[in-house]
Amino acid sequence: MLALSKLPAATWASYVEGMAAGESLARPAARCGVCVKTSWFMRMRVLEAMRSQLQPMRGGDGVSAQADELYLNESFSGRRSGMPRGPHANGHGARSRGISSLKVAVVAVVNDLGDCTAVLAARGRPGAEQIRAGLAPACVTGSEVSTDMHSSYAAPLAEAGAASRNRYGAADAGEDELGMVNALHERLRGFLWRFRGVSTRRLQRYLWWFCWEEHASRSDASREAMLRSHVANGSYVSTRRDLEEEPQPFWDFWESRDESDVSNLA
Structure with a gap:
C-alpha cells in the first residue's frame, strides 16, 4: 500500500490514528493535508487491508x-438526479x-x-x-x-x-x-x-470493518497499532476507477420498473 502511494508513511500513520478513534472523513483530511475525497479513498484502501487480515471462523465438534x-x-450515494427515487426526508x-x-x-x-x-x-x-x-x-x-x-x-x-x-x-x-x-x-x-x-453500494466494505472491530476487541494490541501494521504490510486491489465504477448492488430491481412504480416506492 505504501509503495504505491504518493503520501508518506507518517501521513498514513496519522490517518489510521483517526480511523481507530472513529473520526469522520473531514477531520483526518484536515490533519493530513488532503481533500475529503482523497480521505475517502484512503479509508476504502484501509478497509481492503482490514479484509485481508480477517481471521477465518472456527468450526467443528463442540462449536x-x-x-x-x-x-x-x-x-x-451520488447525485440525486441519478437516483431512481427521491431521498427519504x-x-x-x-x-x-x-x-x-x-x-x-x-x-x-x-x-x-x-x-x-x-x-x-x-x-x-x-x-x-x-x-x-x-x-x-x-x-x-x-x-x-x-x-x-x-x-x-x-x-x-x-x-x-x-x-x-x-x-x-x-x-x-x-x-x-x-x-x-x-x-x-x-x-x-x-x-x-x-x-x-452508509451507502448500500459500499456497505460490504463497512461490514469488513465491523468484523475486523469484533476481532480487534479480543486482541491485546491497540486498534491503532494493528492498523499501522496493516497499512505498512498490506495491499489493496481496487483502484480509484474501480471504486468510482462500482455498481449499486441489486440494481436490476430498479431497472425492471417504470416511472410510476418508482414513484409509488419512493
Whole structure:
C-alpha cells in the first residue's frame, strides 16, 4: 500500500490514528493535508487491508453457531438526479414495514468462540442461493447451528457440513437460542450509526470493518497499532476507477420498473 502511494508513511500513520478513534472523513483530511475525497479513498484502501487480515471462523465438534439476517434500508450515494427515487426526508426509511424489496439483507453468522462474518446477500428476504453466499465465509463444518424458521437455510447448511440445525420461531428464540446473533445485530446497527448512513453500494466494505472491530476487541494490541501494521504490510486491489465504477448492488430491481412504480416506492 505504501509503495504505491504518493503520501508518506507518517501521513498514513496519522490517518489510521483517526480511523481507530472513529473520526469522520473531514477531520483526518484536515490533519493530513488532503481533500475529503482523497480521505475517502484512503479509508476504502484501509478497509481492503482490514479484509485481508480477517481471521477465518472456527468450526467443528463442540462449536455452536447462530445465523440470521439483519434487514437494512437501501441507501443510495451520488447525485440525486441519478437516483431512481427521491431521498427519504428527515432520515425516515422505507414506507413499508417489516421485510420488503426496499430493504437489503445482511446474513450474519457468529459462534461461541467469538468469530463472526457478515455478508450483504440479498434484496428483501434471501433465498437459498443468497443464504449460500452469506454463509460462504463462515466455517460451520461439524458445528451445531441455530437459525430462525426461514426454510432457505436448510440446504446451504447441509452443503456446508453443519452437524445439525436448530430452528426457532420469534416467540421461542430466547437468549440461549439466538441471543449471540441478535446481540451481533445490535452492535452492527450501532457501528453503522456512527457514519450517519452508509451507502448500500459500499456497505460490504463497512461490514469488513465491523468484523475486523469484533476481532480487534479480543486482541491485546491497540486498534491503532494493528492498523499501522496493516497499512505498512498490506495491499489493496481496487483502484480509484474501480471504486468510482462500482455498481449499486441489486440494481436490476430498479431497472425492471417504470416511472410510476418508482414513484409509488419512493
